[in-house]
Amino acid sequence: MHTIIRRFVTSVVAAVVLATGSLAGAGIANAAGATTWVFHFKCGTYLRAPNKWYYEARAYNQNNTLVGYAEFNADSSGSAPDDALRATDSYGDGYAVIAHLSTGRHISTGGHNSPYTTAWATGNLPELTDYTIWVELAGNLESTVAPSCFAES
Template sequence: MTGAALTLGAGSAAAGPSGITFSVGSLQSDGSRTITIKEDGTTAGVVKWTADGDTLTAKDSYADGYGISGYVTANPYLIADTGGHNSPYTATAHRDLTENVTYTFWGCIGSNSIGLTCSNVYNVTS
């Protein structure tokens, strides 16, 4: 899943699960943000950037055969990916980043066999 997301960037992939919607929370005063991923109206997972602690979390809460992944454009990228694990499952990625820097952030749902459907890209800060 990781290679596809980095090749595609963000936005809807040509292939990937259908019936997917993304609900994006507002940028919090500390730079944090959350993306909720729904499949046909049911919450499939959540991707969250927590600025206080520089932590990216991807939570897969729906046993549909798809993984949830989150990305932050630090160098190298921070990637939290639940692919290959049974639901419910939470993956985290953490690295100490320079404070008050703006990064981009997005979430995806999918699998290696079907591809990814990804949210738009949103700003977050460290």
């Protein structure tokens, strides 16, 4: 029951963030110091099937276009394995998307043309354990890291 309440609260917080845009944006500066992109980030908790949760950390550019996201699949469902992380680069802006999990696991779309989704980076994790995921955008000697989002295996 505690897990259901926590997931509900996380979903409510994510909804408030989506509605208010209250997560801070981050700029990426080029070598000359001029800002080339301004990104903002959103967290989400989703139900893929009954009791099959997955979590996302999404990055948007200043035009509110989804540029990429990190996805953590807590429970296996269809072709998605459990305790799995992947990254998706959905916008051809020259930046790689790197998905991070607080265990140290990470995976990158670097070296691939957009749109591109990585394979799942898997590994068994203890159940009912809290983790964080976040997305990093990197390219042209520039990088920005999003605030972290809640996830649970």
